Amino acid sequence: MRHPVQKLAFNRTNGRLYLAAGEKLQEFDPTTGVLVQEWSTELIAADETKDEQPKKKKAKTEQAKVVRNAFRTLSCSEDGRYIVGSTDELKSLVVLSTTDLSLQYSRKFPKRPSALAITDSNETLLLGDKFGDVYSLPIVPSAGSKPGHSKLSSAENESGYDIEPIFGHVSMLVDLLVTPEVEGARYAISSDRDEHVRVTRYPEACVIERFCFGHMQYVSQLLVPSWAPTTLLSGGGDDFLARWNWTTGELVEKIELEAYIGAEPSEEDSEFEVAVSGIWEIPELKIVLVFDDNSKKLLSFKIPESQSEPARFLSSKKYDLLDAAVSGTNGEAWLTVYNSSESEGPEIKKIKVDESGVITEIEEALAKKISETASFEIASRADVLALHPVSLLRKHAEH
């Protein structure tokens, strides 16, 4: 069978759609549904294991995973020249050129990368890891360095690393962004599993400017809408979406989600929990799409430019959404959804969001063609990745 597509990215410069299915990255021309080119993390995995001495690993009770090195994050640089992702087991950052999907460089990290942000200068990217450290790296490798995969030396495996984190949390880093310039300065905003939303100066990351306090659960998604550069939206395990003025730390509005999600009547005894796993903006409509992974509802909200005006809920639609990528300038977006039918496999949809926030599926034949072409073969459904990892971030402490 074919593995579902877990991540999507859209390149606004060349109009191409990138799909990450398991370990494979595929580039599609979304106007024709034709597969243009592809790349696989197998290429760096082979490099990594080539001259590795057999290491005694702790005996694992669970069966070895087949899809070991899948893409966990994927984004496209603003200038459209690079596609950047991070992978599971190899804990590697991968930078590919969008012209021919050639590997610019990849590098292994001591801890698994969990968040990725590209600064809008298109020169630097920030990478946050499972233990809260954030590294700053060039997108374009420096002239002297050779392309290809750089491994960790055995010394680095043990302790330090040849690059120092520029800042860090003592908790899993879950999301990360670099703000647009506000009064001549730029900031990095980062969130973690311990309810923290932090505003750090960038690139002078030794200065923590403030925290945005108010979350009581993990914060998995951050967005600064392009039409409201001092506004921050954040969501995760709390039953609300927080709307902040991140330049002051003020919680402007708590957008309660329960009313729009609606607890399923059949699951009366189950506690009402939210797991926001995605927030995307549609700039020309000043609308954001918010996905709750527990109720499987994709919600649309109007976020006014002025913080004195409340946000407005527009509509909702049920999807078992894995990821989305806003594509055009007219409210269009690509979705990848979990296909629970017998064949499973990738399922790609295209939607259009209108001015009133209503979500309609469009170009179904084209989406179907892409769904049928996208291919990363696996033996059985047991090999499918854990595709809904967000709710696992909820803490269950015992002592």
Add this chain to the structure above:
Amino acid sequence: MSEATAPTNENVGGSPASEPSATGKRKRMDYRQSQQARRQELKSVVFEGDAEEKIKLPKKKYYRQRAHSNPFSDHLLEYPKSPSDMDWSRLYPALIPPPTSTEAASPQPKVEIADIGCGFGGLLVSLATEFPDKLVLGMEIRVQVTQYVEDRIIALRQQHAASEEKLYNNIAVLRANAMKFLPNFFEKGQLSKMFFCFPDPHFKARKHKARIITSTLASEYAYLLRPGGIVYTITDVKDLHEWMVKHLEEHPMFKRLSKEWEESDKCVQIMRKDTEEGKKVERNQGDKFVACYVRLEKPEY
């Protein structure tokens, strides 16, 4: 840290194998239970006048706990959502009115000195009399060690209730993971002194990230300290000392204070002689390494 491996495991009865020490264990449990009951009652009480019966200082041997804790694990911790959500009147009842009272509306004193990983509270108790007009907070991640310090403060407060200065009302302790949640307790620039006395050395290279001074945590300490505020470090482990010096030295927000400054500073003297670890090192005639840093106004690259 798994509960099963900790010597604090409170399984009643125990297996036959542990029989010889069962009475000792029983005794420890009984002691701690009676202390616990009293702690609940007296933790937030303002003692007045001379009590007929003085509360005895707690005995350390009943509060034994493994010396290490994993700062990355999700402990069941209580922490405020933000500094403004913190009710400090429970910790400093004689000095801070409860948030519901009418006095609470006027500006209240704030904690200015933090002892991170205060252990059994030796430094904290000395700081109480050194800075009688400042609020000092000890933070400790180990439950029973925290309880010992709580009981120690209760006893000291009650014993000195009749004295004119009413000492020890300005110190308190709470269980916290300081590596994760300090900004939940303190506002930006609230602190003037932070103490890191004999921290866990985390010897293994792969555990270095669990050390209390790292470049990334130093940024957080710079956020909490006001300009001119001071980070105090002391350890008997040379390797850890060098590590702390390296990371603070490289940090653009901190500058090391001179040996002469160290010699003239009262807190350095207290830190050398009044911490439990400091005393232990003294007995074993070991070395003590001190390094103090001032928080700069602006980053210096």
